[in-house]
Structures are given as structure tokens and as C-alpha cells.
Amino acid sequence: MKKIKTTFIVWIAIYPAITAILLIFGEYLNHLPLLVRTLVLTLVLVPTMVYFLIPFWTKVFSKE
DSSP states (O other), rough: OHHHHHHHHHHHHHHHOOOOHHHHHHHHTTTTTTTHHHHHHHHHHHHHHHIIIHHHHHHHEEEE
């Protein structure tokens, strides 16, 4: 059950983050080559996930 909960926490953190970044910066990112676009997305998303979103959602779901 722990893996399912962890998977859900990662998904609930990453899906809105990717959607927001693409909504806000998609017009600019679309002009970049795929490898550069992916690099930019991961440079922003990985630290955001590790330091903010995963800890936040873990606290939210550990209060149950």
C-alpha cells in the first residue's frame, strides 16, 4: 500500500506542476529543440518536486 500512496503523491504533485509550467511558458518552450525543452523542464521541476511539492503532499496525506 505504501508504494501506491507514494505513486499517488508523486502524480498529484507532478501533474499540476507540469501543466502549470506548460500553460505559462509553453509558448516559449515550444520554440526550443526537444532536448533543450526537456532540460529546462527538468531543471525547474525536479528541485520543485523534491524540496516543495513532495514534502507538502506527504504531510497532507500523512494527517489522515
